[in-house]
Amino acid sequence: QESPEGAKMVEFRKSLPAYKEKERLLAAIARNQVIVISGETGCGKTTQLPQFVLESEIESGRGAFCNIICTQPRRISAMAVAERVSTERGENLGESVGYKVRLEGIRGKDTHLLFCTSGILLRRLLSDRNLNGVSHVFVDEIHERGMNEDFLLIVLKDLLSRRRDLRLILMSATLNAELFSSYFGGAPTIHIPGFTHPVRAHFLEDILERTGYKMTASNQLDDYGQDKVWKTQRQLLPRKRKNQITTLVEDALQNSNFETYGSRTRDSLANWNPDCIGFNLIEAVLCHICRKERAGAVLVFMTGWDDISSLKDQLKAHPLLGDPNRVLLLACHGSMATSEQRLIFDKAPPNVRKVVLATNMAEASITINDIVFVMDCGKAKETTYDALNNTPCLLPSWISKASSRQRRGRAGRVQPGECYHLYPRCVYDAFAEYQLPELLRTPLNSLCLQIKSLQVDSIGEFLSAALQPPEPRAVQNAVEFLKMIGSLDENENLTDLGRYLSMLPVDPKLGKMLIMGAVFRCIDPILTVVAGLSARDPFLLPQDKKDLAGTAKSRFSAKDYSDHMALVRAYEGWKDAEREGSGYEYCWRNFLSAQTLQAIHSLRKQFSYILKDAGLIDSDANTNNSLSHNQSLVRGVICSGLFPGISSVVVNSCQQFPLHLYYMEDSSINF
Ligand SMILES: Nc1ncnc2c1ncn2[C@@H]1O[C@H](COP(=O)(O)OP(=O)(O)OP(=O)(O)O)[C@@H](O)[C@H]1O
Secondary structure (H helix, E strand, C coil), rough: CCCEEEEEEHHHHCCCCHHCHHHHHHHHHCCCCCEEECCCCCCCCHHHHHHHHHHHHHHHCCCCCCCCCEEEECCHHHHHHHHHHHHHHCCCCCCCEEEEEEEEEECCCCCCEEEHHHHHHHHHHHCCCCCCCCCEEEEHHHCCCCCHHHHHHHHHHHHHHCCCEEEEEEEEEEHHHHHHHHHHHCCEEEEEEECCCEEEEEHHHHHHHHHCCCCCCCCCCCCCHHHHHHHHHHHHHHCCCCCHHHHHHHHHHCCCCCCCCHHHHHHHHHHHCCCCCCCHHHHHHHHHHHCCCCCCCEEEEECCCCHHHHHHHHHHHHCCCCCCCCEEEEEEEECCCHEEEHHHHHCCCCCCCEEECCHHHHHHCCCCCCCCEEEEEEEEEEEEECCCCCCCEEEEEEEEEEHHHHHHHHHCCCCCCCEEEECCCHHHCCCCCCCHHHHHHCCCCCHHHHHHHCCCCCCCHHCCCCCCCCCCCHHHHHHHHHCCCCCCCCCCEECCCHHHHHCCCCCHHHHHHHHHHHHHHCHHHHHHHHHHHCCCCCCCHHHHHHHHHHHHHHHCCCCCHHCCCCCCHHHHHHCCCCCCHCHHHHHHCCCEEEEHHHHHHHHHHHHHHHHHHCCCCCHHHHHHHCCCCCCHHHHHHHHHHHCCCCCCCCCCCCCCCCCCCEEECCCCCCC
């Protein structure tokens, strides 16, 4: 604090809106076991509030006894926030402030404020049900209503009566604090106004007017490279099942005539296709920013790995955006290793504009301090689940108003910014206020396993205590599935397999395949299959070279007609080629996607750390793979993991009985 930088930091912290509320907050925390704080974007909720408690405990001589945990919904935010708070305190990470995310963490003996993911705290609660030694728990971003946060709230609510001294502070970025307050018996709420430098919002009509970009029916179809044909068809097909928000968006568009805009803009808007992300539009806006706007990095919100990597390929081929001397293109999505994700925080070289293509994982809690421009495609991949037919699907859906504001809020945190929303204002007006809680829209298989490891008798009863309980049918489907794969017995008790599965932070189906691969000592091929099922198919099928691509694939699968074994061989061949420096030619020759193989490689590493962490595999690779050469065994292990989704029935069209086919996420077929 004595150095000029230290004094500047103290001044900065004092300028945040949270600082003005410091005394009121500390008094409320001292008087109440639970408080709910709604802090708008940039007010200092995440970085300041846990720090205020730490400082106050140190000042009152209780520093050595306090143990503050602050949860974040995502790994990247837990790490980035811990780093920022350490910097603000003029310390290294691991002194008074640390972090813990799955498989990684920095904390020291003097760490009294720990940032971690909600999953890490849940895991701790499984083995330490009373959270012994913890004095304060902050649960951040509760408005996102993620599955882990809703689950945490049930467990923490139950814990409060056993730990009267524990303080629980719930933090939300939006004003819906009442819901949480009444869940905790009318806990007091405190509101902190937000602070951002001014951020100008431009909606699609303004963007078109400003850039002069013309949208036609054909220039909006996104180019997904080799998958192009399939994706294009999907973009052109009318959607069969419309959800309420899609209808609202269409109505909003129909009722808007954009009469104050020029005819070129109106024509473009008449052609606007809400089902596309709009790669060409993004490219045009990026060019506009690079050529006409002031310096500053750009953060582009996309929906997932496939659109991020396809857009990145397109931009790399552009004379301006693909020139590394002028533009630094970075990506950030969930299947990347943490070390790669962290690159988004690095500064670009002078006169080079940084462009980050990210999923909604960059939406909350993080500050990339050189971001001046945000582009928001208005969509995010969301799991939707229909309990009636028990089919989950991961599809791009419109985001909520709360998410859109959070995205905008990533600009303007350190300097004034601009946000380009790539959809008209009337569409924003039709967005839901908040997203539907994850607990109500995803299968509950993993969650139910974790609930059982808390030694709960009835899963249904436990979940009925949630903020918004899921449908009983969804719970019943999950319990039946867990019984079928052998992780629960007839009386809903965890089996040995179930106990191991509950320790693995992956889908139970994939977890079972991994455990079987470990037990039967054929882990390498199984790691590849599980990573492949979690990523996507690396085999490309270009429309104009289907035969050649088919022949290339059959070279990998001819012996046993197995797609899974073909993947294993293709991956192993790629690894060999990489070692010899010919990975690129190998992919080209065999119609394989190098990017997908790279993603599979990263995921394999993550899964193998998880298995080591759970004590399921040895540190010696030879021992773990002593039976990997036995292909019948490997195929048996794959089957045991995929069960019950292992076969499909082909019916003759003359047959009259009704049959329903559902395509599952991993493209297996379910009846
Ligand atoms: N890594 C960083 N570098 C520079 N400034 C930062 C950094 N992290 C935070 N800040 C500054 O501190 C302010 C408060 O950040 P904080 O993350 O606490 O906000 P918040 O209230 O939690 O908002 P949100 O919910 O939008 O993340 C930011 O607006 C920014 O000005």
